[in-house]
Amino acid sequence: MKPSVVLYKSLPEDLRVRLDAHFNVTEINGLTPENIAAHAEAFRQAEGILGSGGKVDVEFLQQAPKLRAASTISVGYDTFDVAALNDKGIVLMHTPTVLTETVADTMMALVLSSARRVVELAERVKAGEWQKNIGPDWFGIDVHHKKLGILGMGRIGLALAQRAHLGFSMPILYNARKHHQEAEDRFDAQYCDLDTLLAESDFLCISLPLTAETHHLIGREQLAKMKPSAILINAGRGPVVDEQALVDALKDGTIFAAGLDVFEQEPLPVNSELLKLRNVVPLPHIGSATHETRYGMARDAVDNLIAALTGKVEKNCVNPQVLKQG
Numbered sequence: 001m002k003p004s005v006v007l008y009k010s011l012p013e014d015l016r017v018r019l020d021a022h023f024n025v026t027e028i029n030g031l032t033p034e035n036i037a038a039h040a041e042a043f044r045q046a047e048g049i050l051g052s053g054g055k056v057d058v059e060f061l062q063q064a065p066k067l068r069a070a071s072t073i074s075v076g077y078d079t080f081d082v083a084a085l086n087d088k089g090i091v092l093m094h095t096p097t098v099l100t101e102t103v104a105d106t107m108m109a110l111v112l113s114s115a116r117r118v119v120e121l122a123e124r125v126k127a128g129e130w131q132k133n134i135g136p137d138w139f140g141i142d143v144h145h146k147k148l149g150i151l152g153m154g155r156i157g158l159a160l161a162q163r164a165h166l167g168f169s170m171p172i173l174y175n176a177r178k179h180h181q182e183a184e185d186r187f188d189a190q191y192c193d194l195d196t197l198l199a200e201s202d203f204l205c206i207s208l209p210l211t212a213e214t215h216h217l218i219g220r221e222q223l224a225k226m227k228p229s230a231i232l233i234n235a236g237r238g239p240v241v242d243e244q245a246l247v248d249a250l251k252d253g254t255i256f257a258a259g260l261d262v263f264e265q266e267p268l269p270v271n272s273e274l275l276k277l278r279n280v281v282p283l284p285h286i287g288s289a290t291h292e293t294r295y296g297m298a299r300d301a302v303d304n305l306i307a308a309l310t311g312k313v314e315k316n317c318v319n320p321q322v323l324k325q326g
């Protein structure tokens with residue numbers, strides 16, 4: 001008999017056919033408490049789950065006693081309680097690599113649009129404000145040759161360093177848990193401590209995962225160490241930055257601007273103060289949101305679940321130690 005799985009995000013048709021060939025699939029629209037309660041029997045029987053968003057914590061795991069594998073259509077896995085999964089011997093699979101270049105493109109788009117005020121000025125042109133030759137109040141700041149600081153030099157940080165260094169002649173500074181030899185060799189990236197990164201970066205680009213350590217890593221004190229001309233880019237996770245402290249820093253000129261793909265609460269509430277600020281470029285968490293990349297992520301997530309439930313995991317596993325226990 002085919003193992004039962006719960007799919008909580010819809011898939012392109014060909015990938016759904018592939019999933020159905022291996023598993024008995026129950027599809028639901030999101031891993032919400034209501035959906036979990038409404039499909040309690042499907043969760044009781046599920047050996048695998050596949051989707052993105054929604055919390056997989058101790059309480060959820062009590063509803064899914066047969067679970068052996070979880071496959072998330074994302075590289076970030078901060079919504080999973082990995083320690084609880086480890087305790088129960090449940091394999092967690094994710095989708096690194098396939099989205100790296102696309103997310104780095106998004107970060108570069110945020111760098112350019114916030115420095116050159118692309119969104120704000122386009123809105124002013126559309127509003128009919130371009131009536132005469134523009135003056136300095138419409139000017140932005142240069143990107144090329146400025147210092148780009150990367151907080152979290154992993155896969156995405158490296159791809160951003162490539163774009164910034166080779167494409168825009170930007171010196172690269174970075175901070176991470178350890179030195180990144182490839183970034184140093186290929187893009188002359190200089191490792192530094194967080195305070196130096198804050199003080200010297202013209203662009204502080206965050207590509208960190210959300211963990212207990214990185215939660216509010218950038219707060220009022222850290223923002224105060226940045227240059228008044230600096231721009232903060234966050235495409236890691238919203239809660240890495242204390243959002244109220246950021247609003248205040250953007251309002252009082254502590255920093256020049258921000259380009260944000262991620263927020264403390266998503267979707268960003270319509271009454272968020274960030275939306276009232278001209279020096280903010282807010283995006284709806286679209287780091288990886290191209291047709292090609294989202295398809296690739298879904299494909300990898302399907303393959304990951306098949307590998308995990310057939311005992312053939314070779315890559316994309318968050319907690320490979322669980323495999324050794326089996």
Ligand SMILES: NC(=O)c1ccc[n+]([C@@H]2O[C@H](COP(=O)([O-])OP(=O)(O)OC[C@H]3O[C@@H](n4cnc5c(N)ncnc54)[C@H](O)[C@@H]3O)[C@@H](O)[C@H]2O)c1
Binds near residue numbers: 154177214288
């Ligand atoms: N905006 C989006 O749509 C989007 C898309 C993909 C990924 N992301 C986010 O980007 C993150 C990074 O993805 P990746 O593939 O580059 O991951 P990665 O694991 O390759 O890189 C993460 C880097 O962060 C560093 N790091 C972790 N904790 C740190 C700390 N406390 N201090 C300093 N450095 C620390 C690691 O050393 C590593 O260099 C994901 O976890 C996810 O949250 C967002």
Ligand SMILES: O=C(O)[C@H](O)CO
Binds near residue numbers: 073076077287288
């Ligand atoms: O982590 C990721 O892959 C992106 O943020 C999409 O959720």
